[in-house]
Amino acid sequence: MARDNTAASGRAPARGIVLAGDRTENRAAARRHSRNVRILRTALPVSTLAIVSVYSLSILQTVGWGLSIPKLEMPQILPENLAMQNPHYEGFNKDGGRYWVKATSAQQDLKNFNLIKLNGITGELIDAKKQRTTISAKRGTFDNKANMLELYDAIDVDGDAGIKAKLKRATINTKESLITSKEQVTVTMDAGTITANQMTVRQKAKEYTFVDNVRTHLKGREAKPEEQAAPTAAAQSETTQPIGASNAPVDILSNRLDVNDTTKVALFTGTVTATQAGATMTTPELEVTYDGSAAPGGTEAGGGGKLKRMLAKNPVSMTQANGDTVTSQSADFDPASQRAVLDGDVVMTQAPDKRATADKAEIDQTSKVIVLTGDVAVAQAQNLLKGRRLEFNQLTNKMQLTAPASTGGAGRISARFQQAQSGGAKTTKSEGGPEKGIAFGATFKTDPGAPVQIEAARLDVDDAVKQAVFTGDVRAIQGDFIIRANEITAAYTGSAALNSAATTDQAPKGAAQLSRIRAKNNVKITSNEGQTATGDWADFDPKANTATLGGDVVLTQGKNVVRGTKLEIDMNTGESVIKTEAVASGRPNVSPDGTATTATGTSGRPSAVFYPGEMKAKADKKKAKPDDGWQARSEP
8 A cells, every 4th residue: 555655646765765676777877887987097098198109209200200200380489479560659758748769670578578679769859848859779678667768789869959979878768858878978069079988968957967088179269360360479379378268179088077058067077187289277177168059959049059168176287388387276268258367376387497476367368468466476587576467468578567556556566686796897997088087985886796676666578679667766776786766777688578488489598687777867876875876867787887877967975065977886896986078068968878868067177086995994094074085086
């Protein structure tokens, strides 16, 4: 009953109860499973061996073995398979500028997907002011993430308001418009060329920095028509001009150069050496100001750069082509006006022994004039000129020394001439017959080797004719011998000008030696014995050590007075003779330099003589009286 009910309900027999008839199907499934396991145990090792064998044979075939086995083609991924033709990269900067880079071909770097290798590169950087900088190179790499362009081989950089350069290697930050190179660069500007071992260009700020062995060549200024027709003397004096005061090009060697094309200033630093036309200048810092642009094609008025100013900082040392040297604390050059100003402790030295010092020196190349001001001194051997303002014309070899109040002077200049020892005449002899006059003892005696000291308001020197003229209450002293006059003219040998030996072939190179001194207008001679002589003119011969006073001559000693037309003084012995020559009253009395004066003496008057030895003896015995100094030399 129970079995029939189960069948009628359609339910399967209970799983926990397995009947004998139900095991037949299970046994068949188990047999199938066992058969499959046995097949796989054999098939899997065999299949694996077959695959390995085929792969091994393929490799062997590649190297020449197993020729009967077909070659297995394997796909390869190579950089050249990823090459791009004529790629173009473009971007924009925060300040409104933009950039683009083109290449004839490019390959993706598989190790760095931000890096792209480029060939045949051209590019352009455009700043916010629309100034362009173009770039070209044979090859390079571009980092897309960092916006860095690395260039190699035959690099050219050209800019509207920047530079035109040739580089071996360069790194360009396109977003910052920054170009750097750590290998040798050559830059061409309208004003010249620059070479250096390193360079940095900040295009936005228009700043350029050159470092290590910086060599700059600045083109010479084009000569004006009037300068081209300048006299030969001007060309001869060119060698005495400082750096920057010439049309010739300038070459500058420095450790570093910073150019700011916004402020138009180029700053050379380190050990700076500038050369021009054989002249050399050294300074730790040289600042050059220019007009226009640092490079050709500039949009500013005037186009390319033109030198405007050169300023050298302390200490400055210059050596001219002829060996002359100049030192100062600063040197300021204006190439446009052809002027130079040297300031602070100016020292100008010329071979063999000439030296000029001043607080300030101004040099005008156009007029060829040098002006020294401040505490001015010109020394040569033992000769010395001192004043507050000295002006020297290189073309005419004329010099003027003054001491105006505007330069801090008291209106007086001084000069000292060291005379060579000479043997002059021992006695005074009158020309044309016996001596007639009154003689005096050794009151005008002086050492012929003693220096001649001169004070005046002004000194004018003409080195072409070897003449120095002192004017303005002139006072000349040699030992105990003093001459005062409104004007004293000194003739000399040698050279007294600043550079006459360099510009005049005939100019002697030795120190100036006085050969003649002539005084005129209110001439007064004084000795330390209290003897005074006045006249219209005086002639002093330093070689013979004699002096002649002429015109309306008045000799005084104490209360005694003697008048005549000429006083002859032998300063070797101290003997002096006053004479009255045969001239009618009012007749012109002519001095040795041709100046006419008027004498009031009469003719034929006998003279007395007083001998220096007798005067000395009487002085020793304290018996001398004022009247005893007069003696007759010839019978009345």
